[in-house]
Amino acid sequence: SIAIVRITSITMRTFNKRTTAALLLVAALLAFLLVGCGDKQKGSLTVVFPKLGAADCAVLMDAQSTVVIDTGEAGDGEAILDVLQAYDRDSIDLLVISHYDKDHVGGAAELLEAVSVKRVIGSTYPKDSEEYAAYQAALSSAGLTEEHPSQPETIAVSDALTLTVCPPEQTVYSEDESNNASVAVSVQYGNTHMLFTGDAMEQRTAELLTEFSGTFDLIKLPHHGREPDTAHALSDAFGTGQTAYIVTSSKKEPEDKHLSDAVSGTIYLTRKGRIAAVSDGTTVKITQTEA
Numbered sequence: 001s002i003a004i005v006r007i008t009s010i011t012m013r014t015f016n017k018r019t020t021a022a023l024l025l026v027a028a029l030l031a032f033l034l035v036g037c038g039d040k041q042k043g044s045l046t047v048v049f050p051k052l053g054a055a056d057c058a059v060l061m062d063a064q065s066t067v068v069i070d071t072g073e074a075g076d077g078e079a080i081l082d083v084l085q086a087y088d089r090d091s092i093d094l095l096v097i098s099h100y101d102k103d104h105v106g107g108a109a110e111l112l113e114a115v116s117v118k119r120v121i122g123s124t125y126p127k128d129s130e131e132y133a134a135y136q137a138a139l140s141s142a143g144l145t146e147e148h149p150s151q152p153e154t155i156a157v158s159d160a161l162t163l164t165v166c167p168p169e170q171t172v173y174s175e176d177e178s179n180n181a182s183v184a185v186s187v188q189y190g191n192t193h194m195l196f197t198g199d200a201m202e203q204r205t206a207e208l209l210t211e212f213s214g215t216f217d218l219i220k221l222p223h224h225g226r227e228p229d230t231a232h233a234l235s236d237a238f239g240t241g242q243t244a245y246i247v248t249s250s251k252k253e254p255e256d257k258h259l260s261d262a263v264s265g266t267i268y269l270t271r272k273g274r275i276a277a278v279s280d281g282t283t284v285k286i287t288q289t290e291a
């Protein structure tokens with residue numbers, strides 16, 4: 001009987017150890033799943049700047065929504081659609097055309113024809129061009145009416161992503177009318193902030209300095225980095241040593257050679273490859289590839 005008791009005691013201890021180990025394993029798996037679900041829910045914001053030469057486009061994507069700011073030139077729609085496909089996006093919640101120069105509105109018609117677009121915001125300054133006419137025709141075919149806010153508008157695109165759209169303050173600008181009529185957009189995701197300036201020249205940049213405040217983790221510099229004075233004004237007002245400055249330039253149409261002296265942080269050039277900025281709500285990390 002003593003042997004039986006010992007065997008039973010040993011068996012029970014072994015069973016208890018196995019049970020405890022199994023319970024610990026189950027607890028660990030549950031903790032992993034809960035953390036994983038939390039990360040998925042929290043998510044991130046990815047902003048892709050395709051390599052389009054001296055032409056503007058930014059594709060913003062979080063778990064719930066997709067925003068496109070500017071669409072490059074005619075023929076660039078395919079590259080933008082490639083970005084959407086790579087991230088499994090089949091619709092656009094908001095399309096913003098900062099102004100109607102061909103290197104900002106050119107690919108819009110192709111996007112409107114290829115994917116569902118829910119809302120469109122544009123500049124108040126129309127332009128007589130083939131690209132603008134094609135864009136307007138595509139809007140009509142899609143049954144969309146372009147909106148022209150008369151004052152700054154804050155848009156909650158998703159639970160985590162908020163945009164503030166600031167239209168040009170003047171009906172007519174004395175210089176660089178089309179560029180100065182750029183719609184500017186600030187983006188907030190968690191505690192991170194980004195600024196998209198279209199092609200704001202001196203007059204419009206002066207307006208931006210009063211329309212926005214605080215510092216930005218990322219600033220898309222206007223007019224392909226060719227205006228160091230406006231770049232300096234934006235950097236001085238909104239930049240820090242950690243701010244990333246995005247410049248859409250090409251080898252044929254490069255940025256100003258003194259641009260690096262005008263800004264406080266690191267400059268990223270789309271002529272060197274596609275740029276991806278990823279915000280986790282706390283920090284923004286930049287990667288660049290040749291694709």
